[in-house]
Amino acid sequence: MKKILVIGSGFSSLSASCYLAKSGYEVTVLEKNDQPGGRARQWKKGGFTFDMGPTWYWMPDIFENFFADFGKKPSDYYSLKRLDPSYRVYFGENKMMDLPVGLDNIAALFEHYEKGSAAQLKKFLAIAEKTYNVTVSEMVHVPGHSPLELITADTIRHLGLFIRTVRQQVRSMFRHPYIINVLEFPVLFLGAKPGNIPAFYNFMNYADLALGTWYPGRGMYSVVEAMFQLARELGVKFITGMEVQEIIAGKGIASGVRAAENFFSCDILVSGADYHHTEQLLDPALRNYSEAYWNKKVFAPSALLFYLGVDKVLENMQHHTLFFDADFDPHAEAIYDSKRWPENPLFYVSCASKTDPSCAPEGQENVIILIPVAPGIEDSEEIREEYFEKTIARLEKLTAQKIKDHIILKRTYSISDFENDYHSYKGNAYGLANTLMQTAFLRPNIRSRKVNNLYFAGQLTVPGPGVPPCIISGKIVAEDVLKNHPPS
Numbered sequence: 001m002k003k004i005l006v007i008g009s010g011f012s013s014l015s016a017s018c019y020l021a022k023s024g025y026e027v028t029v030l031e032k033n034d035q036p037g038g039r040a041r042q043w044k045k046g047g048f049t050f051d052m053g054p055t056w057y058w059m060p061d062i063f064e065n066f067f068a069d070f071g072k073k074p075s076d077y078y079s080l081k082r083l084d085p086s087y088r089v090y091f092g093e094n095k096m097m098d099l100p101v102g103l104d105n106i107a108a109l110f111e112h113y114e115k116g117s118a119a120q121l122k123k124f125l126a127i128a129e130k131t132y133n134v135t136v137s138e139m140v141h142v143p144g145h146s147p148l149e150l151i152t153a154d155t156i157r158h159l160g161l162f163i164r165t166v167r168q169q170v171r172s173m174f175r176h177p178y179i180i181n182v183l184e185f186p187v188l189f190l191g192a193k194p195g196n197i198p199a200f201y202n203f204m205n206y207a208d209l210a211l212g213t214w215y216p217g218r219g220m221y222s223v224v225e226a227m228f229q230l231a232r233e234l235g236v237k238f239i240t241g242m243e244v245q246e247i248i249a250g251k252g253i254a255s256g257v258r259a260a261e262n263f264f265s266c267d268i269l270v271s272g273a274d275y276h277h278t279e280q281l282l283d284p285a286l287r288n289y290s291e292a293y294w295n296k297k298v299f300a301p302s303a304l305l306f307y308l309g310v311d312k313v314l315e316n317m318q319h320h321t322l323f324f325d326a327d328f329d330p331h332a333e334a335i336y337d338s339k340r341w342p343e344n345p346l347f348y349v350s351c352a353s354k355t356d357p358s359c360a361p362e363g364q365e366n367v368i369i370l371i372p373v374a375p376g377i378e379d380s381e382e383i384r385e386e387y388f389e390k391t392i393a394r395l396e397k398l399t400a401q402k403i404k405d406h407i408i409l410k411r412t413y414s415i416s417d418f419e420n421d422y423h424s425y426k427g428n429a430y431g432l433a434n435t436l437m438q439t440a441f442l443r444p445n446i447r448s449r450k451v452n453n454l455y456f457a458g459q460l461t462v463p464g465p466g467v468p469p470c471i472i473s474g475k476i477v478a479e480d481v482l483k484n485h486p487p488s
Helices: 010-020 060-068 103-113 117-137 153-157 167-175 178-188 199-211 220-233 275-280 291-295 326-336 381-399 415-422 467-484
Strands: 001-008 025-032 042-045 048-051 080-082 086-093 097-099 215-217 237-239 244-250 252-261 264-265 268-273 301-309 320-323 347-350 365-373 407-413 454-456
Touching: 001 010, 001 252, 010 025, 010 220, 010 268, 010 467, 042 407, 048 301, 048 365, 060 220, 060 467, 086 381, 097 103, 097 178, 103 117, 103 178, 103 199, 117 167, 117 199, 167 178, 167 199, 178 199, 215 326, 220 237, 244 347, 268 467, 301 381, 301 415, 320 381, 326 365, 347 381, 365 381, 381 407, 454 467
Parallel strands: 001 025, 001 268, 025 237, 086 320, 268 454
Antiparallel strands: 042 048, 080 215, 086 097, 244 252, 252 264, 301 365, 301 407, 320 347, 347 365
């Protein structure tokens, strides 16, 4: 039986380890931190529980497909609740919109703001549904070795959606700024500006409006725990607190890794850790990509996060609340173009205790504030505190309540933490942006060109950033390993 080492235990690594173990390999996962999950770790303190990373559960069919591959269902491991409303959006003081469940309800809501938009929404979502089905059934499952992988009858029929942008398609069909903001918002999960990402990616609106927003068990960490449990059921061995410091490779073959003065041998090596960092563990002559290559890439944002315990029940907020009271374009320019701290950023607030009382002591709330920021910029406690003061003041004003005086627990997390905890390139939080020139075969390859038995999974390779794509990434890599290195 061939031995596989997997570096990291984020969603892509957990997925890959499950598929590889099922295929008959002996799999060991080495995790730097003290718990599995990578960026999706959990933090508990003072009776409060926080998902440190992803908080949105979208595309439930991807999770169902993953567990079905092992004869399981998500409900074998965690419960699911559909959120209604899916989320709330603030556009200013006393200006807000709750996104309801049900396409007829959403159409009626849009029609209230813009006459004729209900009919336009149905046309828009009909296209989005078709592209979603093409994406889920075909595009996201290709390994990215060749452009020919993308040439199918379905993708040819949708060629025009690769020429236009998300922004162009949305704004050709809708005029009201509230509707435009809601329809351009989902592509932020793909880490790119609506004006720079192909209209094909409007399939995310089908995921949002049709498939809905869900809450798993006791938060997104329930999914980590489920995949971790499944992996162990399949025989995967996990070693936490074990940071890989060097990949030992000679004559184009990785023989193992050095970690905490230990040597772990392998026949095949899979890394779900940061792609750039993984290559730094190799001799420079064995790296796929140069520093100049990485520096030219368009990265999705990093984030400034505040984890807050509040000693009262907050009003005028939902489980997920978006604050679009400022213009998005200057914020996007600060992230992608000038690469500086934004002056008046949009932000997002998660308050899982609205749905799950176990996340906070009775009568209190767990609050996460997230501000997207440019990776690689200066990060200091002074800057974090400045943005905390600005953001909490806006949050209090928009929701008409006192919050700051009720904060009894506070933790900040940003660029330098992503670098230290995950070796994230420039402290990015979401990987590579899914621009046209960074899609499919144009992303960093899942297979090393110089080390025959080294593979890469995760948000810097195919299919891209986000929890569902990372789960699929693990499957793609496992299939490529099985094709090139059968277990016996």
